[in-house]
Amino acid sequence: MTPGADGRRGAGQDPSSAGVRRRIPERDPDEAPEAGPGKTVSGQERLARAALTRIVEPGDEHGGRWLRECGAVELLRRITTRDGTAERLGGMTPKRLAGYRLRAEDVDPGRDLAAVAALGGRFVCPGDREWPSQLDDLADARPTGLWVRGPRDLRLWALRSVAVVGARACTPYGSHMAAGLGAGLAELGWVVVSGAAFGVDGAAHRGALAVGGATMAVLACGVDVPYPRGHAELIGRMAEQGLVVGELPPSDHPTRSRFILRNRVIAALTRGTVVVEAEYRSGSLVTARCAQRLGRFTMGVPGPATSGLSAGVHELLRGEGVLVTDASEVAELVGDIGELAPARRGPVHPRDLLDEVSARVLDALPYRGAVGGREVARTAGTSADEALGRLYELHSLGFVERDGEGWRLTPSPLRNGDARRGGA
Template sequence: MTAEERERLARAALTHVVEPGDEHAGRALRRHGAAGFLRLLREDGGPLADPFQGTGERRVDGWRRRARTAAPDRDLDLVARLGGRFLVPGDPEWPRQLDDLEDARPLGLWVRGPADLRGWALRSVAVVGARACTPYGAHTAATLAAGLAERGWVVVSGAAFGVDGAAHRGALGSDGATVAVLACGVDVPYPRGHARLIRRIAEQGLVLGELPPGAHPTRSRFVLRNRVIAALTRGTVVVEAEYRSGSLVTARAAARLGRHVMGIPGPVTSGLSAGVHELLRGEATLVTDADEVEELVGAIGRLAPARRGPVLPRDLLAPDTARVLEALPGRSPAALAEIAARAGTHPDHTLAKLYELHSLGFVERRQDDWQLTNRRTEASNARHGGT
């Protein structure tokens, strides 16, 4: 077995030994290498008096107990039978932006799915939010994910109920790319109600996690999983989140890593939007659709279209013509001299503009006086974008 193969096998074993994001383990790994770290754990001591300096005895004892039961060959065989693989730093498919996590970097990633993770991660956006989301949140997440997928972006989320599931379905529904980052083994469908969705993601996209096959989720593993979502992507969009929400953990991890943080606003009366609004008061940028997300995370020059209200016929009038129109009273007819005085223009010029406005349907003549068109005409103009 080559040194590279020993390191890969040791990293696979260590995913069974240490919890995701354990910086103590990260320091030991950096100091001893994966094979050396695992050997020290299995030797119950070693040539170094204190090989895990700065790490508490209880933590090290836990590592040692789990190291004795780790079976990396079995785990690697199982993931291979599922059509998956185990990625480690240095592999061509390893997403190097995960290295920004430093000592909290994953030991490796268990992956199912046909796509190249590194290539997908370079053009990915996280869409996260509340599990108990409102219909507004589910619709917004699905629409946003579909828009991102149609623009060639990979949608990353956590496969949970609510916003996560809506985001995955929105991307899949547009025949787009999506990645589910799990807080358990990639062979464990969690939540169970999303077993079919996770299976579909594994067939059309990617399912990945730090924990070995068979590992089950815990509350702390969900929180630690979020740092991977944040580091893997170019930006994180939060759609509905309460003040205490795992989605905010993801967003703040993204901010610490220098990634873009975005939020979708919601009703100020909704507690499920309170956390998002708090982000928007600080580190997040307000976005409302895929164009605005792409403007932030995409290449230079990918600007969202300018937003403005509808162009009304009145907006197309020349300034002096519009001034004459504004000089007419709202309800009653007015004489030419009165209109000219109110518009501040010569009567002859005013008369020419009134005839122009008449031809456009804005005014009508009543003997020698002028007035705005009647209410029926105004209502018709309004329906067609007029005044």
């Protein structure tokens, strides 16, 4: 027996699923004729996807494949009715289906959409104008949708974003480097993305906020759940000034597996991932390896070789990771043509500007005492006239001085990088 036109439940229908189906309208009066690039998904599709975020765990590739094959509305219908169609989905086991149906009993997507709207947020689906298309690289592990808080456009911000991740129990060095990277990237016009955790994540977010820059937090819980609680104020600031996003619906809490699965979103959303301090077993390295698989840039900030918190980063750098030390080096790697880091070199001393012969003549003078012009010429490997001419030039520049019939060094070369200072 099937439901009639008046919506009454037939004998073969699950009582718990009827409520879910009544919350999903059969037809959206404002439904667009098709969904695609530049279009917004229908209200029916949005409600179905919102419901599925409570039923299907993040990163569930079985669910992602069924979603791709059936569509959100049809998949939800199959899960929440007992007409035998759900059992025919490839890979759907009785145990898995029972778990889905248990979760579906309390699903109310309209309530969840209203809850996030009350926070000034929204639910962004594939097909929406705001959907970051780079998340499609995750294939069947792509998020069903993203719950978003914040006034900024998610797609536009994700186009120029970099992830900065690392150890929660970081050292002062790690915190300093993360804050510097966050501030530097923000000043260069990049959006700093991280997970709002203690340690490196929080330092990167704060660094970006400190310079009035853009930063985005990807949470492993509902966007209305401040986790960790110690970062409630920080997450609130990002929701007001930037973006806070997550796959899980309002009020959902994090679990260990959800933190790991959250990292794939960070990796896919951004152009590259920078790791600042990480042990061999680290969620940050999961993010970096996921970024590598997706063809994104992976970078690491080196630390002391004796530090266990740098061991994972160094292992990454021994592979395909690229060593970076500041924001300009990150931008050079992930940015567009012309975004080059400044050339690196040590300080320029006055003696560095001397030509080759003058430098040899200067080197021919002893550290202490004076020598004649002929001895200088012999040591420098040049003629006496050439040596004398160079000595007078060096005298005018303040490198040497006369001492009777000989020549000696003035103190100034020793203060300006004389190679012989300190026995070097």
